[in-house]
Amino acid sequence: MSQRLVSFKSWSLAFNGSDSETLRNITLKIAPGERVLITGPSGGGKSTLVRAIAGLVDSSSVQEYGTRTNRAKSVAYVGQEPDEQILFPTIRDEVAFVAETAVAEPSEVEGRIREALDSAGVTNPIESSTGHLSGGEKQRVAIATAMASRPDLLVLDEPTASLDGISMETVRDAVHRVITDSDSALVIVEHRIKLWRKLVDRIVVIADGRIALDGPLDEVLATQRGALVALGVWVPGHSRATKPNIRQRGAQTVLSTRKLVVRRAEGAKAFRLPALNLREGEAVAITGLNGAGKTTALRVLGGLLAPHGGTVEYIDQEVEPHRLPARTLVTLASSVLQNPSYGFGNATVGDEAPAHERAAVGLRGMDRRHPQSLSGGERRRLAIAAALSRSPRILLLDEPSFGQDAHSWHDLLDRLRDYLDEGGSIVLASHDQLLVRSLAHRVIHLGEPL
Amino acid sequence: MSTRRPHSMALIVASAVPAFALVWSVDPWMPIFLGVPLLGFIAIMTPEVITLPSRTSLIVLTATVGTVGIASLLYGTDRGTELFQWGFMHVSEGSIVTSSAAMLRIVVIALPALLVAGAISAHEVLATCAVKRILPDRVALATLIALRLIPVISADLDETRQARRANGRAYKPFAVALTTLVIAIRRAVRMSDVAEIRGFSRSNRTWSVYRALGIRDWILITGSIAIGVASMILVAYLGVWNSAIA
Numbered sequence: 155m156s157q158r159l160v161s162f163k164s165w166s167l168a169f170n171g172s173d174s175e176t177l178r179n180i181t182l183k184i185a186p187g188e189r190v191l192i193t194g195p196s197g198g199g200k201s202t203l204v205r206a207i208a209g210l211v212d213s214s215s216v217q218e219y220g221t222r223t224n225r226a227k228s229v230a231y232v233g234q235e236p237d238e239q240i241l242f243p244t245i246r247d248e249v250a251f252v253a254e255t256a257v258a259e260p261s262e263v264e265g266r267i268r269e270a271l272d273s274a275g276v277t278n279p280i281e282s283s284t285g286h287l288s289g290g291e292k293q294r295v296a297i298a299t300a301m302a303s304r305p306d307l308l309v310l311d312e313p314t315a316s317l318d319g320i321s322m323e324t325v326r327d328a329v330h331r332v333i334t335d336s337d338s339a340l341v342i343v344e345h346r347i348k349l350w351r352k353l354v355d356r357i358v359v360i361a362d363g364r365i366a367l368d369g370p371l372d373e374v375l376a377t378q379r380g381a382l383v384a385l386g387v388w389v390p391g392h393s394r395a396t397k398p399n400i401r402q403r404g405a406q407t408v409l410s411t412r413k414l415v416v417r418r419a420e421g422a423k424a425f426r427l428p429a430l431n432l433r434e435g436e437a438v439a440i441t442g443l444n445g446a447g448k449t450t451a452l453r454v455l456g457g458l459l460a461p462h463g464g465t466v467e468y469i470d471q472e473v474e475p476h477r478l479p480a481r482t483l484v485t486l487a488s489s490v491l492q493n494p495s496y497g498f499g500n501a502t503v504g505d506e507a508p509a510h511e512r513a514a515v516g517l518r519g520m521d522r523r524h525p526q527s528l529s530g531g532e533r534r535r536l537a538i539a540a541a542l543s544r545s546p547r548i549l550l551l552d553e554p555s556f557g558q559d560a561h562s563w564h565d566l567l568d569r570l571r572d573y574l575d576e577g578g579s580i581v582l583a584s585h586d587q588l589l590v591r592s593l594a595h596r597v598i599h600l601g602e603p604l
Numbered sequence: 605m606s607t608r609r610p611h612s613m614a615l616i617v618a619s620a621v622p623a624f625a626l627v628w629s630v631d632p633w634m635p636i637f638l639g640v641p642l643l644g645f646i647a648i649m650t651p652e653v654i655t656l657p658s659r660t661s662l663i664v665l666t667a668t669v670g671t672v673g674i675a676s677l678l679y680g681t682d683r684g685t686e687l688f689q690w691g692f693m694h695v696s697e698g699s700i701v702t703s704s705a706a707m708l709r710i711v712v713i714a715l716p717a718l719l720v721a722g723a724i725s726a727h728e729v730l731a732t733c734a735v736k737r738i739l740p741d742r743v744a745l746a747t748l749i750a751l752r753l754i755p756v757i758s759a760d761l762d763e764t765r766q767a768r769r770a771n772g773r774a775y776k777p778f779a780v781a782l783t784t785l786v787i788a789i790r791r792a793v794r795m796s797d798v799a800e801i802r803g804f805s806r807s808n809r810t811w812s813v814y815r816a817l818g819i820r821d822w823i824l825i826t827g828s829i830a831i832g833v834a835s836m837i838l839v840a841y842l843g844v845w846n847s848a849i850a
Contacts, residue, residue, distance in 0.1 A: 210797050238798065247813075499773060
């Protein structure tokens, strides 16, 4: 009897039109019931590998060498972006889509839906609209949907990448429950070893397209700590000293608000912000749970949305930020949105930001690549490099540290601190407490809506 | 009496009857002879599904009725006594009748659909189409997924517009639409992977949402069609039939 669900032997993959192989000489076996964490530096090929494990490689767009075998009868996959995991208008429809092909009779479908939702800890009414779920709720519904087929192999690609701390834990707990109740093997891509440590028994580190380390998690953590740190892996209990940002702030106020109320759209929840006087060289962090209005606040402060109430003023500007012409706005306040893919306007990375700014955030040797071909973490750093190249007085960053390994995270932090030293000011929305502690002079915590 | 929810297909057929019946005659009486009993019949047969139209629907309906009514009133065929004339605009007894008929027709066509729209399940309709082989399974499923994507693409449009501004580029509708289209296609490719791995192409789907039409559904369908046919006969009998087909 075979003891492998998935096996790769001397396997390499290159995307059509690419000069180099994205994954090289991969030899990897995953056994039934095994729980594997795949981690490694940003842009190292983790997501490509995990898609191959799930059988999601489009053979018409890649060249493969070596052997790849998948013996799993049923594979379930949940990706990073919550909105892309949800296909149907209601929770019931979503889970039924899988349950309807996993049972023999229509009468069995409801039972299978209930079982899957219960196992993932989804407590929302079954007929709820999926459009109104939070990111964490969407990921839990996606996990329930995945488990409705009782898969041999559950593959998760950074399922908590865009979630706040509490939502991360609820998703982790959902995975814990469904895995504990089943014999499924688990393969999960994550930067945060600490979050998943109790669920996995093996770690595979992918760096520069190769398997750099592969072994039992506790053993690798105990014996290869130095190698993991050198590879940029976030090792539990080890983070490079990040002193609080105590450098001197300037005296001049570059942005001020008065009785500011923000709302994303007509009919949406409104949030009141405490008065803010942002000085040159100062960084202010906006924190709060998913849905607390951080992104909306950042967009109003950055002149992308009009305030619902109150005012925002920039230094030496009579015109309200949201009424400024776009070209003028970006020299005063440059915003980097949470998903930078919407903002790229050039066909190559080299055209998007100058070389010195890219190098400063750890992006080297990818001038001719298309911005959309970069990994999530690399795209964020490219967008920040492009924003910094416009030398704005204020930089507004929405979750800049998503998808960053320890090295790129520190590159980013160093560049942002330099920007503050040069007299720039930062408003930052982030769930990353380490980044907030390392960069921000002040924290504004957003709570309940009005 | 059965307490089960009316079938979406029955609601669609019942609410579509005016659209088919009113094609044949443009007289002002048929909308009344058809609309009043049909609305009453639907309300009696399916009281639990009737919901008041949303504010947006009412605004759109009022704007449509108003525009058609005013255009017919001012520029409709002149008959009878002329009551008002200014430039190309004429209001006569005939144009008042034409205008009233046009407005009534729009109301009678739209209102039944607006009243029951909230109870029509796209999933049930598409499951029925798939089980009855009116549509291939893949088309029915793809349509359902596309419906879910409408608000997502609308959010993409907002996001693209703001991202352009954040990068110093002015708002250009064509550029925003093009970027959103590219993003929507990329998203659709990723979502098609998710759909495929979850069984999009499997042929053993049980379509749990599908259910056969019940007695009440059949009564609703046949009763609505009967009202449509009866109204046509009545109008012809009264001699006010005004054929829309020359």
